[in-house]
Each structure stands twice: as structure tokens, then as C-alpha cells.
Amino acid sequence: MKNFIQLKKNLKKDFTDLRDIKVALLGDTATQFLKQALKGLGHDYGIHLNIWEADFNQIERQVLDPSSELYAFEPEIVILFQSSHKLLSKYNKTTSDQHLSFAENQINAIEDLYANITDNIKAEIIYYNYPEIDDSVFGNYANKAESSFLFQLRKLNYELMLLAAKKPSLFLCDLSSIQNQIGKASLFNPSVYINTEMVLGIDALPQIAARTISIINGLKGKIKKCLILDLDNTTWGGIIGDDGIENIEVGSLGIGKAFSEFQQWVKKLKNRGIIIAVCSKNTESVAKEPFEKHPEMVLRLEDISVFVANWENKADNIRQIQQILNIGFDSMVFLDDNPFERNIVRENLPDVLVPELPEDPANYLEYLYGLNLFETTSFSGEDAKRTKLYQIEAERVKAHKKFTNEDDFLKNLAMTSKVEPFTPFNTPRIAQLSQRSNQFNLRTVRYSESDVEQMANSEDYATFSFTLEDRFGDNGLICAIILQKEDPKTWFIDTWFMSCRVLKRGMENFVLNTIVTFAKENNFDFLKGEYIPTPKNKLVENHYKDLGFEYQKPYYILDVNEYADKKSHITKQETK
Amino acid sequence: MSRNEVLKEINEIFIDTLDNQEIVLDESTQAADIDQWDSLMHVLLVDAMEKHFDIRFKSGEIQNWKNVGEIIDSIDQKSNN
Known part of the structure; x- marks a missing residue:
């Protein structure tokens, strides 16, 4: 990781072609270095963080005044940094009868800030939680004394998590966890604090910037x-x-423990919705044997979505995995103990992230924890099912091979779809797809849960969600449409995205049939579509043209009165 | 280490930290003589010098140096102990 001085040098580089993200940074201590670290590291990630920095200690003034510079700037992201030091000095100034309710009062004030910001602008809020300061007034007894600062600080961190779980636009950046990793001596430098009113140590800045930007990247x-x-x-x-199944090391003995714990970590990731694939230089049957027969293996074949074991080069094999999964190389992480293989993959597939695993397997996990590879800004029940979905996809690919005629194949799938407006139940999944869909996404406008909620409740929008089920299994919610009333005759297709795992099933036709029917029933004449190109959505470049829309630069128009339903093998599920 | 050697090393630190190849320090150089040397940059310079010489300045010293010569005094004093 680059140090702060190196990040600072990035500030002189050219930001013109980078994606622009408007960020407001407000702190109760001086934040100039944090700003420089964020902006500098942003360059390495290919983004231009256009940061407006509030004057020192202006959080309340900026947030509570609707005509403030903060709101005039219209940031997409608001970073609020209230420091443990200011928290401690607040605590020191309150009378001891108020110490018991200190955390509660703070959390109410934070909730108030949140409410004010989200009332005034549409922005996601990143809030730093509180790294611990133990003022040692009570010693260990602080853990038993509810009015101690340590007790109240920890309570506040806990309350913050509860608040974040409730508020869709609130994201916590875990400064406390960073302090646990790098130590308080690095996170906080007393002499810098005394001389500058800055509380973050210079050596900690790159890490804090990285954790912050990973949230921003997740949101994008x-x-x-x-x-x-x-x-x-x-x-x-x-x-x-070479060693055979009895002699490989996994389990509770010796170094086997390191591999077992590593596998447990991978299993948790899989349960969270990360797709697990295997890419190994081995004979396939030999490579699969431990997954099937070794009693101490944590990972089993059902945990693996794509299993590639052969003697080809790994870059080609990862290309093959990418094709099956249909996701970007930049969303893949490759772990291999062999530096040679790592380098081949790095050279051929520079977008794949290839961590430099430590030589000693005992160190794998701590090293991987520190990289914070799998940031996310949403989590839904669907995530946990993803492995199954990709395995089913592999079966479908096999079934497809048996039918020479596309139509026969699709008919044979017996596909059904549940069509529903956005509801509180499907909102998390829709927001998540909105964040994740890159390829089949016509305008790539990203919506958060609160945006989705707002549109679901607005008269100006009509919303549709689609599931897809077939005889192999349920794909879950895979497509969403947001129509915006442009005039009394025209619906503008604000959003059309679809999960790539249901490509080539005729879903597009079914969706269009559905929204044309809706438009006709409500006496609208036109559907108006738009394609906004991104580096990733070339797939749908001709989407509207192929569906029979007429190109009227830069939009595509469909007269619904002249529309005849398109062929589709999907039937609509009746809703009760 | 002689004062001159310390000066040379500090000069390198200034060039790297302030990202300016043209900086030439002598003992009488003051913050006002170098564009980028403001109070924020001062913090980074202090941090870089502390790491380089493996010493810790006192908060009082950091704020009271009048010129580069006095920085060298502080470093000298700590490295000799």
C-alpha cells in the first residue's frame, strides 16, 4: 500500500478522464490530510473524488441549515467524521448524572444529522465509528460501570450499527476495526493532534482512505x-x-488447522453470496476426490459453482470461468500459493485481483482479513442462494446441448415469471441488482434502497419486478423496470436491467409484452427508451432497435397501439 | 553525523515530502522562504524526519524552530544522546 506522501503525489496527476464523484467531507477535527488521502487514492482506483470540504467543526451548521454550502454542492456521498477525541471532550464536559445517557444522546444527535441530510438531498452517508479511547479512570471496572467513557463509547458503536441496519442510506466506515488492525499508536499521533487539530496518524491515512473508498466503490x-x-x-x-487423499493436510492437526480455518472463511463468503470457483492444475477426478471423500474438508462440491481442473494455463481457465459466470474480470479474486501462476494471471488478466499470498499458510487468513476484499453495500436472502443458481445454470447448459432447436429447448424449460410492483419485500434485492448489473443495464443509473422505496410510492412512476422459474429451479428476482411518466401519453423507461444469468430465454420479449399491456390499459400511447453506453453494457447496444423501437436520436420510441405481442415461452404466474 | 550531513539528508526529505526538486536548504532557511512549507506540510516534514532519524521531537520544539539550523540542533541533540 502506498504511503501518504505517495498518495499526495497523485494529486498532481491528470484526473480529467476519470469518473467524477461528488463527495462532501465534514469533520469535527481538521480533515485536510484525509481529503488528500481520499483524493490521491481515488486516482489509483480510477475515480475522481470531487471533494468539498467543510470548514473545521461545521458539521451541525452545514447540516441543519437548508441553505448551506453543503446542500448547494449537492454531493452524492456525505462523509461525516466525528472523532473519539471530541467525543471524549464532550463527555468530560457533561455532568456525571448525564453520563449514563451519554451514548443515547449522541446517537439521537447522529440520527438527527442523518434525517436532516436525507431530507435535504439525495445522498449516501458514510459515518466513521469510534476507535476506542480508554481514559483509564475506572480500569477494568469500566466494563462494569455503565457511566464510564469506555462503556458509553462501546455502547455508541453498537447503537451506530443498529441505526445503520435501520437506515438504508447510512454506511459505517469501521475506523475502530482499523485501529484494532494497525494499533492505536499508528491511528493516533498525539503530537500531530496537539499541533494541528488532526486526529488521524499519517501512517493510518492510506488505510482509512482505502476503507472509505471501498464503501464508495460498493455504492457505485x-x-x-x-x-x-x-x-x-x-x-x-x-x-x-503426489501425496494422495490420506496425506493432504487439512483438519485439526498441525498446519492442517490453517487450511481448515481458511476453508471455513471461504464457506462463510459463499454463504454471504460470493461465488466460489476452483481453478487447479490437476486431473479433474483426482482434484474432486477430497471434496467428496475427505472427512475433514469443510468445503464440499456443492459449495463450488464452477470447478475447473485440467493442465491448461490458468489464465485461459479463468477466462472460461468468466464466460460461465458472465461477470466482469474486475469482480474476480484469484488465490494461489504459486507466484508463477499468480504472475501469469496478472499479466494476462490485469483486471483480476491477485493478492500476494504470504509464504506461510499460517498467515493466509490474517493477511486476507486485512485486505478487506469483499466489501458490499447490501445483503439479501437471495445472495445465499447464488451458488445453487450457478450450479443450476451449468445443468441448463448441459440440457441445452440436447436440443438442437432453440424453441424446443425454451418450451421444455417450462418457464414462469411472477410480475409484481416494487414492495418492501423485494426492495433490497432490486437495490442490489441496481448496484450490481453492469452488462444488461440500459442506462446504468444506480438506485439505493431508499430511492427504490421512494419510486415505489410515487405517482409518477410505475415499477415492475420479474422473477423467473423453470423446471430446474427458481432464479429469483432477475429483472426490474422503472417507468417514469413523462407526459400523459408517454412512459419513459428510466430503468431496465436484468441479471445476465437469464440471457437468451426470451425474457426481454416477455417484459416488453408486460409493459406494453400496462401502457395500453392506462391509455398511454408511447414507450420511450434510452441507451446510455458504458464500458460494460455493449451487450444491449441494439436492445431497443431489436425489439422494434424506432430510433429518434437519442431516444427510441415505441407506439404501443401498433405493437403485436412478441413470442415468449414464459407464462405469467397468477398472484393471489 | 556532521551538521552538514544532517543538512543534506534533511534537504532530501524536503524535496521528497514537498515534491519539489528545486529546494536547496541552508541553516538559515525559514518556512517563509519555501512556498509549500506551510503548517500542514510542517507536520509531514516532522513525521518524515522522525522516521528517517529514528527520533521523536517534542511538541514544543516542533512549533518553535525559527530556521533549518534549529531543526539540525534538535536532531543533533537527540542523536548524540
Whole structure:
């Protein structure tokens, strides 16, 4: 990781072609270095953080005044940094009878800030939680004394998590966890604090900036979705082909413990919705054996979405995995103990993230924890099912091969779709797809849960969500449409995105049939579509043209009165 | 280490930290003589010098140096102990 001086040098680089993100930064201590670290590191991530920095200690003034510079700037992201030091000095100034309710009062004030910001502008809020300061007034007894500062600070951090769980636009940046990792001596430098009113140590800035930017990237849809594992000496100790199943190291003995714990971590990621793939230089049957038969293996074949074991080069194999999964290379992480393989993949697929695993497997986990690879800004029940979905996709690919005729294949799938407006139940999944869909996404406007909620309740919008089920299984919610009333005759298709795992099923036709019917029933004449190109959505470049829309630069128009329903093998599920 | 050697090393630190190849320090150089040397940059310079010489300045010293010569005094004093 670059140090702060190196990040600062980035500030002189050219930001013109980078994606512009408007960020407001407000702190109760001086934030100039944090601003420079964020902006400098942003350059390395290919984004231009256009940061407006509030004057020192102006949080309340800026947030509570609707005509403030903060709101005039119209940021997409608001970063609020209230420091543990200011918290402590507030605590010191309150009378002891108020110490018991100190955290509660603080959390109410923070909730108030949140409410004010979200009432005034549409922005996501990043709030730093509080790294611990133990003022040692009570010693260990602070843990038993509810009125102690330590007790109240920890309570406040807990309350912040509860608040964030409730508020869709509130994201916590875990400064406290960073302090646990790098130590208080690095996070906080007393002499810098005394001389500048800055509380963050210079050596801690790059890490804090990285954690902050990973939230911003997550909000903008840049997240890791897939973990690709090498097997020998990465997933277990030893070489399966040479050592045999009885001799590989996994389990409670010796270094086996390191691999077991590593596998448990991978399993948790899988349960969170990260796709797990295997890419190994091995004979396939030999490589699969431990997954099937070794009693101490934590990972089993059902945890792996795509299993590639052969003697080809790993870059080609990862290309193959990418094709099956249909996700970007930049959303993949590849773990391999062998520096040679790592370099081949890095050279050929520069977008794939390839961490420099430590030599000693005992250090794998701590190293990987520190990288914070799998940031996310949403989590829904669907995530946990993803592995199954991709496995089913692999079965479908096999079934497809048996039918020479596309129509027969689709008919045979017996597809049904549940069509519903946005509801509180599907809102998290829709917001998540909005963040994640890159390829089949016509305008790539990202919406948060609160945006989705607002549109669902607005008269000016009509919203549709689609599921897709077939005889192999349920794909869940895979497509969303947002129509915006442009005039009494025209619906503008504000959003049309679809999960790529249901491509080539005729879903597009079914969706269009559905919204044309809706438009006709409500006496509208036109649907108006728009394609906004991004580096990733070339797939749908001709989407509207192919569906019969007429191009009227830069929009595509469809007269619904002249529309005849398109062929589709999907039937609508009746809703009760 | 002689004062001159310390001066040379500090000069390198200034060039790197302030990202300005043209800085030439002598003992009488003051903050006002160098554009980028403001109070914020001062913090980074102090941090870089502390790391380089493996010493810790006192908060009082950091705010009271009048010129580069006095910085060298502080470093000298700490490295000799």
C-alpha cells in the first residue's frame, strides 16, 4: 500500500478522464490530510473524488441549515467524521448524572444529522465509528460501570450499527476495526493532534482512505463477486496428485488447522453470496476426490459453482470461468500459493485481483482479513442462494446441448415469471441488482434502497419486478423496470436491467409484452427508451432497435397501439 | 553525523515530502522562504524526519524552530544522546 506522501503525489496527476464523484467531507477535527488521502487514492482506483470540504467543526451548521454550502454542492456521498477525541471532550464536559445517557444522546444527535441530510438531498452517508479511547479512570471496572467513557463509547458503536441496519442510506466506515488492525499508536499521533487539530496518524491515512473508498466503490457497483481458488497448498496442504487423499493436510492437526480455518472463511463468503470457483492444475477426478471423500474438508462440491481442473494455463481457465459466470474480470479474486501462476494471471488478466499470498499458510487468513476484499453495500436472502443458481445454470447448459432447436429447448424449460410492483419485500434485492448489473443495464443509473422505496410510492412512476422459474429451479428476482411518466401519453423507461444469468430465454420479449399491456390499459400511447453506453453494457447496444423501437436520436420510441405481442415461452404466474 | 550531513539528508526529505526538486536548504532557511512549507506540510516534514532519524521531537520544539539550523540542533541533540 502506498504511503501518504505517495498518495499526495497523485494529486498532481491528470484526473480529467476519470469518473467524477461528488463527495462532501465534514469533520469535527481538521480533515485536510484525509481529503488528500481520499483524493490521491481515488486516482489509483480510477475515480475522481470531487471533494468539498467543510470548514473545521461545521458539521451541525452545514447540516441543519437548508441553505448551506453543503446542500448547494449537492454531493452524492456525505462523509461525516466525528472523532473519539471530541467525543471524549464532550463527555468530560457533561455532568456525571448525564453520563449514563451519554451514548443515547449522541446517537439521537447522529440520527438527527442523518434525517436532516436525507431530507435535504439525495445522498449516501458514510459515518466513521469510534476507535476506542480508554481514559483509564475506572480500569477494568469500566466494563462494569455503565457511566464510564469506555462503556458509553462501546455502547455508541453498537447503537451506530443498529441505526445503520435501520437506515438504508447510512454506511459505517469501521475506523475502530482499523485501529484494532494497525494499533492505536499508528491511528493516533498525539503530537500531530496537539499541533494541528488532526486526529488521524499519517501512517493510518492510506488505510482509512482505502476503507472509505471501498464503501464508495460498493455504492457505485464496483464490488468483488467471485473467489477463485487454487487447490494444492492453497485450499489444503500438500499436493493431491503426489501425496494422495490420506496425506493432504487439512483438519485439526498441525498446519492442517490453517487450511481448515481458511476453508471455513471461504464457506462463510459463499454463504454471504460470493461465488466460489476452483481453478487447479490437476486431473479433474483426482482434484474432486477430497471434496467428496475427505472427512475433514469443510468445503464440499456443492459449495463450488464452477470447478475447473485440467493442465491448461490458468489464465485461459479463468477466462472460461468468466464466460460461465458472465461477470466482469474486475469482480474476480484469484488465490494461489504459486507466484508463477499468480504472475501469469496478472499479466494476462490485469483486471483480476491477485493478492500476494504470504509464504506461510499460517498467515493466509490474517493477511486476507486485512485486505478487506469483499466489501458490499447490501445483503439479501437471495445472495445465499447464488451458488445453487450457478450450479443450476451449468445443468441448463448441459440440457441445452440436447436440443438442437432453440424453441424446443425454451418450451421444455417450462418457464414462469411472477410480475409484481416494487414492495418492501423485494426492495433490497432490486437495490442490489441496481448496484450490481453492469452488462444488461440500459442506462446504468444506480438506485439505493431508499430511492427504490421512494419510486415505489410515487405517482409518477410505475415499477415492475420479474422473477423467473423453470423446471430446474427458481432464479429469483432477475429483472426490474422503472417507468417514469413523462407526459400523459408517454412512459419513459428510466430503468431496465436484468441479471445476465437469464440471457437468451426470451425474457426481454416477455417484459416488453408486460409493459406494453400496462401502457395500453392506462391509455398511454408511447414507450420511450434510452441507451446510455458504458464500458460494460455493449451487450444491449441494439436492445431497443431489436425489439422494434424506432430510433429518434437519442431516444427510441415505441407506439404501443401498433405493437403485436412478441413470442415468449414464459407464462405469467397468477398472484393471489 | 556532521551538521552538514544532517543538512543534506534533511534537504532530501524536503524535496521528497514537498515534491519539489528545486529546494536547496541552508541553516538559515525559514518556512517563509519555501512556498509549500506551510503548517500542514510542517507536520509531514516532522513525521518524515522522525522516521528517517529514528527520533521523536517534542511538541514544543516542533512549533518553535525559527530556521533549518534549529531543526539540525534538535536532531543533533537527540542523536548524540
